[in-house]
Amino acid sequence: MNVPKLVKMANQIAAFFEGEPEPAAVLEGIASHLCRFWDPRMRRELLAAVDAGTADGLRPSVHDSLRAHRVRVAPRNGDKQLTEPDIPMAATGH
Amino acid sequence: MYSVKEPDSGTPLRVHPDSVRLEIDGVSVEVPKGTSVMRAAVEAGVRVPKLCATDSLEAFGSCRLCVVQIDGRRGFPASCTTLVEPGMKVHTQSPAIAKLRRNTMELYISDHPLDCLTCPANGNCELQEMAGVVGLREVRYGYEGDNHLKAEKDESNPYFTFDPTKCIVCSRCVRACEEVQGTFALTVEGRGFGSKIAAGAGNFLSSECVSCGACVQACPTATLMEKSVIDAGQPDHSVVTTCAYCGVGCSFRAEMQGNEVVRMVPNKDGHANHGHSCVKGRFAWGYASHPDRLKLPMIRAKITDPWRSVSWEEAFAYAAGEIKRIQATYGRGSVGGITSSRCTNEETFLVQKLVRAAFGNNNVDTCARVCHSPTGYGLKTTLGESAGTQQFDSVMKADCIVVIGANPPEAHPVFASQMKRRLRQGARLIIIDPRATALVRSAHVEADYHLPLRPGTNVALINAIAHVVVTEGLAREDYIHQRCDVAEYEKWKAFVSLDRNSPEATEAVTGVPAADVRGAARLYGSAGNGAIYYGLGVTEHSQGSTMVMGIANLAMATGNIGRDGVGVNPLRGQNNVQGACDMGSFPHELPGYRHVSDGAVRGLFEGVWGVTLDPEPGLRIPNMFDAAHDGSFRALYVQGEDIVQSDPDTQHVTAAMEAMECVIVQDLFLNETAKYAHVFFPGSSFLEKDGTFTNAERRISRVRKVMPPLTGLADWEITVRFAQALGYSMHYDHPSQIMAEIASLTPTFTGVSYDKIDQLGSVQWPCNDAAPNGTPVMHIDRFIRGKGRFVVTEYVPTEERTSRRFPLLLTTGRILSQYNVGAQTRRTANVTWHDEDVLELHPHDAEQRGIQAGDRVRVESRQGDTTLHVEITERMQPGVVYTTFHHPESGANVVTTENSDWATNCPEYKVTAVQVSLAEAPSTWQRRFGEIEAVQAALVPAPGAK
16 A cells, blocks of 8 residues: 555544544544554554654654554454455355 | 326315315315315315316416306306315306306317327327316317417427427416426416417527426426327336436336336325426436447456457356455455445445455445545434434425535435425525535525635634634523533534634635624524535535534534424435445445444344454545555456546546456446456346335335346346355345345344335335334434534645645536436436536636637646636636536546545545646547547447357
C-alpha cells in the first residue's frame, strides 16, 4: 500500500478525533477507528512504516495512539491475509 | 389514464375528525367532512358521470357532466365541487339530469373526431365511455361548423404526443402539472370556443415541461398519449413493481402485452409516490431491451484479447478457477467483490455472502461507498441507526424545510413534487448549496434563505447555525435533557458556542453573510417542525461524516427528531442505496450494520452459512484500488456497478484495473469497467427478476418479474451458480427464500417477508415483533442507541485548495433526465434533453477567460484534464464551476481527486480545484478513451457468433 496515502488518511482521522477535549479519548478514537475500518494490511503497513521511521508527516497524535494501542491495532491474523492461500471451510451453506 | 383500470373516486380523499351523513339516490352514506358529493356517491356505490374530475386532482367543475339535483336547492350543482352537508338528499339520475348530460356530451362530440376505431385510446377513453353512459345517439349540430379538427399535432416530446383535435379542454393536464408535479408548464390559452391547452409559447419539448407524465396520466382522451401505446396498442395486463432509478422508489404498474412492456404507469397506491412519476421511471425503460444488451457470458485471458462467448457453465468454471488460482498464489485476501445499489436486496445479500463465505474474507463493498457511506457512519454514531428518520409523507407536516447539498427537482423529482406541494401550502424553505438550484426560485416556490456557501465549508456553516441556536436560546433543553447524553451535549454546546464558530467568524470561510446564517438558524430553530433533507453535497467531502453528525447534532438540539414533520433525511441517489447498506455490503459490517469483530454476531452467521468468518474488516473500494496497485489485490467480482466511470481519479482506477488478473463484471451492458474485465456475466434488468428494493425512507417494496430474463438467469441465480462453482453451496428456489434468510439473521428485518409486503403493499424497517407493520418514523420515544449522542464537529478545511494555477472550484452533480453513469438513460430518448455533459460557469468567470456559451474548454486539475462545452449561467457563484458525469467520454472523473472522507473514504467529488481555459480539441485522455472504446468494441463477438 502507498504509505504517504496511509499517512494522509491516518492524519485525517486524527484531525477529527483531536476535537475531543480529553487526550485519552483522542488516542482511543484514532485506534478504535483504525481497528474498525482499516483492512489488516493497511494497519500492518502503517505500523511497519512507523517502526521503520518512514511514516513522514504522521501527526503526533497518531504516533501516540499507535504506541498506546499497538496490540489492538496490530492485525490479529498476522500475515494470514497475504500468505495463506485459503481457509478451511465447510461447503454446506444455504 | 390507466389502461388496466383502477377505481377513480373523482375527487381526492378528505381526512377530517368529523363525519357527515347524507343520502344519495336513497342510499345513506357517512363520509368525512369536506368530502365532495361525487366522492360520497362513489362510497354509496353510485358512479356519477364525469370528465374533468379525477381523484388525483382538486375538483374544478368545468365539464358539467356530473350535475346532480339536491332536495331544497335550485338548479343542477356539479357534484365534484359541491361538498356534503348533514341530511343532504342527492339525486344523481332524473330525466332532466339525463337531458342536460346528453346535451353537454353532444357539444363535446360535435368538435371531436369520430375516429374511435383507429384511435389509440379506443376502449380506454373516458369521453367514449361517457358518451355511452349518457346515451348519446346523435349530434344535432353536424360537424361542419367551426371546430378544432385540423389543429396540428405536437409530437415534439419523444415519449408522448399532444393531439389538440381530441382535446376537450377539461384542464386535467394543466391541473396535474400544477397540483401533482408543481411545474406550471401548461396553461389554457384563449377563452370560450378559442380556448386551448398550451405548453408555453412553443411546443412541449421547448417548454418548461419536465416530461413527468402527470398530464398524460390525467388526460381522459387520446389527446395526451404515450407513443408506446400508439405503436403497440392497449396493454392487456399489468404487474405492480418498483422503479429501478432513484432512491424515491416509486411504485409502478408495468402494463404489458404478453412479455412486452407497453408502458410504465405510476401506481396510485404506491406509498412513496402516490401515483406520481418522473421522466425516468415513467418513460426511460427502453434500455432493458436495447440492442446493446449482451445476452451470452463471455471470457478472455487478457483484456487485450477478443471476448469469447461461452456457456454459463464454462463462464462459472473459468471465473471460479481464476479466483481459486489467485487466492492460492497471492492469499485469501487478494480477491473481493462489489455489490450494487442498483441490484435488489436479495442479490446484494448474496454477493456479500459469497465474498464472506466463499472467498473467505470481508473484501466486499458497495457503490454507497462513493455516495452515502458517511450517512451510515454519521447517523449510526449520533442516533444509533444508519438510516433516515422519516417517511416521505412526513414533509407534509414540516413547517420549515432545510435542503442541504441536494437538488430534489433534478435527482429525486417525485419527492420534490411533494415537497413543493408543502411549500405552496406555506412551509418555509432554507437552501444550503453553492449553486442556485431550482428550488431557490421556481414557480410558486421561493426560498426564504439561500446560503450559497463555498464548496468544502459545510461543517463551518453547520457549526455557525448551531452557534446561533445555542447562544440565542433556541436549543430545546427539555428535549435534550430527556433524550440525549447530557455530558456529550454540554461538551458540544461549549464547542459550538466558541466565537470562532459564530456566523461572523465563519463568514470569511463559507462566504455566506452572517446575517443570512443568523436568519436561517432562527427560522429553523424556532419552527414548530423543522425537517432537514440532504444529499451528496453533504457526504461527498473530506468531512462528509462530520457534516452528517453536524446535521444530527442540530436536529437533536432543536428537538426535531422523533415525530412527523421533522427529522434528518438523507436523499439516496440510487434506488437501493439504503438496501445495499442494510444487506451487509460494507467490509466492516454484516447485515443489519453489525461489526464483523462481534463474535456473537459472526457466530449467528457462521451457524447458518456453515463457514468460519473473518473477524477483520476488509478493503473498501478505494483501498481495493490501492491494494491492486501494490499487488496484494488481484481479482474483483463487480455486480451492477461501473467503477471505472463513477469513481474519482479515473486514471488511478484504470491503472488498478489493469493490474488485476481477473475482473468479473456482471452487468446489462459492456460498461467502462467491462473494458478491463476478463469475465462478463450478462445481467438482468429489474423487469426480469423478483426481489425487493429499499428506498430512502427505509421502505421495502417488491420488484416483480414481468418477463423472463433475456439471458436465461436472473442476477441472484448468477451469484448462486458462481458460488457453487467455487465449491460453496447455496440453495434457493426463489428470492423470497433469500429474504427469509435475511429476516432470520437481521433483527430489524425479522418481520419482513414477501407475504407481509404483498399484504401491506410495502413496509418500512425496522419490522419485527416490536413493530410488526414497520416503522414510518424512527426514534419516537428514544433514540435507537439509547441517548442521542452529540459529537464535536471541528471544521477541518479540505486539502484541496485553490491556487493561482487552479483558481476555480469544480463541483459535480446530476440532472433530471440522466441517471448516474447514464448506462440506462443514455440508451433511451432521454438523451433528447441531455446528450453531453457540459460545464456550468458564472458569466464573470467566463468573461475573464474570453469564453462564450457553447465553447469547448479545457478543465484542468492537479489530477488530470478533460474538455467540455460550456453553459454560462448565474446559477453558479463566481469561482465555482459545475458538471455532471453521465457520459463516459466527458471524463469528469479524470479531473476529480482521490481525496476522501476521513471516516469512510467516500470520495470528495464536490471539491476539486481547477482552471478553465479555451480548448480547440478533445483532451489527450479523451482521444485515448476513444481509441480504447474502438478497440474494445471490436473485441466483442458479433451477435450469434461464438
